[in-house]
Amino acid sequence: METTSAFVGLDCIDCGERVGPDAQRCPDCGGILDPAYDHDAIDLDRETLAERPFDSMWRYEELLPFTRESAVTMDEGATPLVECEKLAEEMGVGRVLIKDEGRNPTGSFKDRGQTVAMTAAAQEGASDIALASAGNAGQAAAAYAGRADIDSHVFLPSRSGFTNKAMVNVHGGDMTVVGGRIGDAGAAYADAMDEEGEEEGWHSVQTFVTPYRHEGKKTMGYEILEQLEWEAPDAIVYPTGGGVGLVGMHKGAKELREHGLIDELPAMYAAQAEGCAPIVEAFEEGEDHHEPVEHPDTICGGIEIPDPGASPWILECLRESDGGAVATPDEEILESAIAVAKGEGLEMGATCAAAASGAWELADRGEFDADSTVILLNTATANKDSDVLRSHLMGKGI
Ligand SMILES: *Cc1c(COP(=O)(O)O)cnc(C)c1O
Numbered sequence: 001m002e003t004t005s006a007f008v009g010l011d012c013i014d015c016g017e018r019v020g021p022d023a024q025r026c027p028d029c030g031g032i033l034d035p036a037y038d039h040d041a042i043d044l045d046r047e048t049l050a051e052r053p054f055d056s057m058w059r060y061e062e063l064l065p066f067t068r069e070s071a072v073t074m075d076e077g078a079t080p081l082v083e084c085e086k087l088a089e090e091m092g093v094g095r096v097l098i099k100d101e102g103r104n105p106t107g108s109f110k111d112r113g114q115t116v117a118m119t120a121a122a123q124e125g126a127s128d129i130a131l132a133s134a135g136n137a138g139q140a141a142a143a144y145a146g147r148a149d150i151d152s153h154v155f156l157p158s159r160s161g162f163t164n165k166a167m168v169n170v171h172g173g174d175m176t177v178v179g180g181r182i183g184d185a186g187a188a189y190a191d192a193m194d195e196e197g198e199e200e201g202w203h204s205v206q207t208f209v210t211p212y213r214h215e216g217k218k219t220m221g222y223e224i225l226e227q228l229e230w231e232a233p234d235a236i237v238y239p240t241g242g243g244v245g246l247v248g249m250h251k252g253a254k255e256l257r258e259h260g261l262i263d264e265l266p267a268m269y270a271a272q273a274e275g276c277a278p279i280v281e282a283f284e285e286g287e288d289h290h291e292p293v294e295h296p297d298t299i300c301g302g303i304e305i306p307d308p309g310a311s312p313w314i315l316e317c318l319r320e321s322d323g324g325a326v327a328t329p330d331e332e333i334l335e336s337a338i339a340v341a342k343g344e345g346l347e348m349g350a351t352c353a354a355a356a357s358g359a360w361e362l363a364d365r366g367e368f369d370a371d372s373t374v375i376l377l378n379t380a381t382a383n384k385d386s387d388v389l390r391s392h393l394m395g396k397g398i
Pocket residue numbers: 108110136137239240241242243244245246302303349351352379380
């Protein structure tokens with residue numbers, strides 16, 4: 001594999017065992033694996049980065065496992081951080097900026113995870129990849145697999161949006177639509193992995209099975225901090241499902257602090273929908289692990305993850321960064337998406353708007369100060385679920 005020079009392997013987050021770059025879960029205890037680096041061997045400063053074009057997340061190559069040269073990439077990342085003055089005024093804070101991940105190749109931040117995961121798959125010589133997804137990860141995986149000449153097997157629940165399903169087909173993916181919700185798609189994927197997958201050597205690019213999705217998503221943290229001229233914001237509010245992006249950004253911030261590029265860590269906030277908020281519930285009750293939600297029910301399909309396997313890690317990131325967690329009802333989430341689109345012009349997906357309505361709620365609770373800088377993640381473009389947003393207006397007679 002064409003790994004970068006400081007990348008030393010994968011560390012189990014549970015037992016600490018270090019394994020080679022082609023492992024997926026810890027061979028000893030089954031724990032999640034996290035790419036590790038010899039940071040002393042990396043020489044990176046603000047000036048070096050400032051000289052590089054802001055053209056792709058692979059500009060942080062030294063801090064990624066694979067070389068940019070060998071990556072399966074479409075120049076994902078390097079998205080803008082958009083100033084939203086009206087939102088700042090309404091929330092009573094100094095600044096609100098939206099990290100607009102809708103501007104990625106397939107319209108969501110899932111591209112950041114798939115570029116790294118697919119690079120690993122390609123370098124391991126995989127013929128096929130497979131995953132279950134609420135929609136955006138499946139679309140991204142089909143796109144990157146096509147680019148790498150790898151066959152993709154994507155398991156989506158029937159509730160996934162039309163764009164996701166259509167584009168999996170357009171990218172040449174083999175799609176299985178499973179009646180029900182994400183858990184049902186996950187079960188169908190697990191069955192297929194045990195049967196065809198086993199026989200044909202399918203490579204998993206499933207959340208936290210591949211160790212490389214959160215690694216790709218950590219670049220959102222790098223970019224936000226560089227775009228803020230290395231001044232940590234007071235809050236990063238993230239629409240949280242499996243928590244891949246949240247743990248990734250927190251890891252990224254800690255790495256930059258280790259290199260002396262920032263002094264303080266940004267406070268990470270998990271925003272969820274009230275109809276499926278296992279992380280918020282565990283955080284509020286001071287627990288280290290979530291309780292699975294029995295009857296998840298939210299319009300925000302991208303964050304309807306009732307049983308997030310990485311909850312101990314997510315909760316640790318929230319506490320370690322002195323952040324928090326907040327849940328808001330669907331009605332407020334959809335209203336927030338529409339308010340952002342109307343007032344700022346920025347097209348926020350329905351799922352992503354949990355970050356906006358969560359930030360509003362946190363502001364109402366007095367969590368921020370008048371000079372706070374608050375970052376909202378727009379994890380996907382509203383194009384993908386314009387029907388959901390339009391229907392919300394219809395429901396109000398507009
Ligand atoms: C996948 C997804 C999320 C949740 O991502 P995690 O990092 O797994 O929590 C949020 N928003 C959108 C639009 C998504 O597609």
